[in-house]
Amino acid sequence: MAQKPSIPKGTxxxxxxxxxxxxxIISTIKKNFESYGFQPIETPSFENLDTLMGKYGEEGDRLIFKILNSGDYLSKVDDQLLQDKDSNKLTSKISEKALRYDLTVPFARFVVQHQNELEFPFKRYQIQPVWRADRPQKGRFREFYQCDADVVGSTSLWQEVELVQLYDAVFTQLNVKEVTIKINNRKILSGIAEVIGESDKLIDFTVALDKLDKIGEDGVKKEMLEKGISPSAIEKLQPLFQFHGDLDEKFAQLNELLASSEEGKKGIEELTFICKTVESFGLKTAILDLDITLARGLNYYTGAIFEVAAPATVSMGSIGGGGRYDDLTSIFGLKNMSGVGISFGLDRIYLVMEEMGVFPESVSNFTTVLFFNFGESEAVYAMNAVLQLRKQQIKAELYPDKVKMDKQFKYAEKKGIKYVVFVGSQEIEQQKYTIKNIQTGTQELVSFDEMIKVLNQ
Incomplete structure (x- = not known):
């Protein structure tokens, strides 16, 4: 007996x-991307391994799917290396490529490689799958789509303002209302590390802090201690764990905490502009919140950091995120090319919309009307009508086989088709059609023009 086929976990x-x-979801996001002036690009599903490694921090590097070299991939490995069982050294010998971990680093590579062909500031959007060797769980997959919008070649904070507005526009149109757009600034985090005397452990500090909503205050403190951050430094962080109030109150707390840090004060200045400007224009349904614990572990963020939380009524983590990266293209040799971008998590947004029940009913209607098949002459008459309806942008199909009506009805019901049309000798003789609404049970004999009116209701 053949083994039942399966797919890899996380796919x-x-x-x-x-x-x-x-x-x-994609068409809604794409429409808004283009209305904000972003242009589409695509990059390969896999990149050279050295393009990706070292760009996401130690944790991110471990989640990159490596691709074995073609052919005899062990031919360049000597016996001593095999005996040593050093996976890092071995990987460099047997793998030269990897599946992309995100769309941002490939985008940075794209900008550097095509810099002479681009007009800056360059606004791009990209909707493609990415892969991460993560532990699968609800809302977290090993293969998933990202929907990114980035601007490179401008340091203007107006870009951050527009990206907040873009998030608000997309989620409002998707009817996912009251999402929380969390915002922080990497300079503020650097300033905090400075005032507690742990600047050399900035990455360890931010990676731990970013997990506050997952492992709690005690868990964060424990991880910081394990990373070598002193108890006295952690004690100075205590105000962060009781950070609350409206924007003005939060900025007041930050100014007090970072009074001795020029880097931190620069971050406060940038955040103040973004938040106050967004506030002055207003948001349709989203909520903007200053979250000082928001760190995001990716090494390349240097300014504003974004994360979008689903509505409180839904049990889901972040459904979007991004930030400012001043130095990303420099890793590929292009200096002074600041960028900022955001990403929509398609798969998580899907789950949120399913849980909230906000998908329009019309989304899954592949066919509006099904013509039953009662024989060859009837099928010819029906197909002529089908072709004319399709020209009117009405989704119509003819059941391919002459079978019992019960089977044709079941087909329509399972596909969610709302209308069925019966065509027999009487309809052909009168040049009419008997149309039935499956949902209401109403049935009537109509002309072709009358049928169009019914189907367009």
Missing amino acids: RDFSPAEIAKRNY
């Missing part, structure tokens, strides 16, 4: 209904 098959809903 999924998608049904037609699921694809329709995913495409609805």
